[in-house]
Amino acid sequence: MRTVVENLKIALDLLQTHGLGQSALYDPYTGCYCSVGAIYAARTGKRGMAVTSYDEIRHEQQAFVDTPESDAVRQAMAETGLLTEPFEGSSHIDVYLTNDSVAEPTSIYAAFTRAIEHAQTAA
Numbered sequence: 001m002r003t004v005v006e007n008l009k010i011a012l013d014l015l016q017t018h019g020l021g022q023s024a025l026y027d028p029y030t031g032c033y034c035s036v037g038a039i040y041a042a043r044t045g046k047r048g049m050a051v052t053s054y055d056e057i058r059h060e061q062q063a064f065v066d067t068p069e070s071d072a073v074r075q076a077m078a079e080t081g082l083l084t085e086p087f088e089g090s091s092h093i094d095v096y097l098t099n100d101s102v103a104e105p106t107s108i109y110a111a112f113t114r115a116i117e118h119a120q121t122a123a
Helices: 004-018 035-044 054-063 068-079 091-101 105-122
Strands: none
Touching (some): 004 035, 004 068, 035 068, 035 091, 068 105
């Protein structure tokens, strides 16, 4: 089992390599992941369409809902001003909705980098 730091690094690499997607965990047309989709992919080792399939993810909610990784990214988003107030109170929802509200992917990458730094300090 990988650490939170390792999963966040994998998720950030997926975002930077494939691009930041919006409105879907994984976009099969562009090959992009959203923030939560990248976290899910990092935690499970799944890639591509396996990330976007509801039938796949609903049985693995522990890898999807309010994970330590999404908690760390939500905190970093709040610290960088991307998340001004929680939308739903659930970290994965806050990260998902913030992901869809940004115009510049680099701000999301910066939040992941900050989350990695915090997780490294906590470890």
